[in-house]
Amino acid sequence: MFIAHLPAGYLLGCTFRSCQAKLVMFAALLGSVFPDFDLLYFYLVDGRQHHHHTYWTHFPLLWVSLSVLAGIWVLCRRYSSVAWATLAFSLSGVLHLVLDSFVGDIPWFAPFSLKLYAMYHIPSVYKPWWLNFILNWSFLLELAIIACAVIVYRLRRYRRRES
Template sequence: MIVAHLPAGYIVSTLLFHRFEKYGASRLIFLRAGLLGSIAPDLDMIYFYGFDHRAHPHHSYFSHFPSVWLLLLTLAILCFQHCKQKKLALLALIFTGNGMLHMLLDYISTNIYWLAPFVNRPFALITVPSVYQDWWLNFLLHRSFALEILIVLWATCLWCRRRLARHELVE
């Protein structure tokens, strides 16, 4: 996935907010936590370009291990279930849930190390062939990019519908 992580996080966070708003988190804070979680695994790109000099695929870093995100998600669920103060646990829940969504979306067309750190073997649902010299062109011109476009359109529709509803309330 190239462009759909943030829109997918927006979709999930927007659709789930009404279910959890009774726990005290504002919509804006809930949305920010969800959006940050949806791109958090890719923050390893700072290390990838700045320190590792692209020596290893950035999906081989621990920040892209589904086991890490499943552990964090499990801890967030347990905290949410057992803590009296639910607001912080709720924000951790939407953050880690969208981090796990990032893993699922990446799995569609790129390698994800599902069994890491125990097994160092990547898995991908679809292999995007390397036809063009620029890596991003291979993804942009592959049929799997249509799913990204659909996710972006869905998020745009949700955003426009919300703005329109808020505008109608003002008038």
């Protein structure tokens, strides 16, 4: 995924009904892009020596474990806004990795194995490198996610105005 993580996080955040909807939505949005904060390390410290999907922020075990713990917390403290926000954050992290798995390599068995898995590999044909992603059929999936997020946003806004 290239540009659809934040809209996907928005869609996930819309599924939560919590007493602190703004906090939960913020957490879902933050979680949807948090795995890519490793790009700061990738560019500023690592010097682009390792694929940024091999850093701990892209380890599915981390995000799934955090989601399970947050889910247990929500079951124990059903009215805790922080518990719901933690669940939204962690599930958005899982969603990020699932979306990355379409065309980006994810180490699904990390930290035990850093072998990278992807459903489809985008051939390197164009320069600059990002054109390979934008001119590939998979970019239509990103546009569809963005379109869905815009539609849901407008519907929610319309319903708020109606009530």
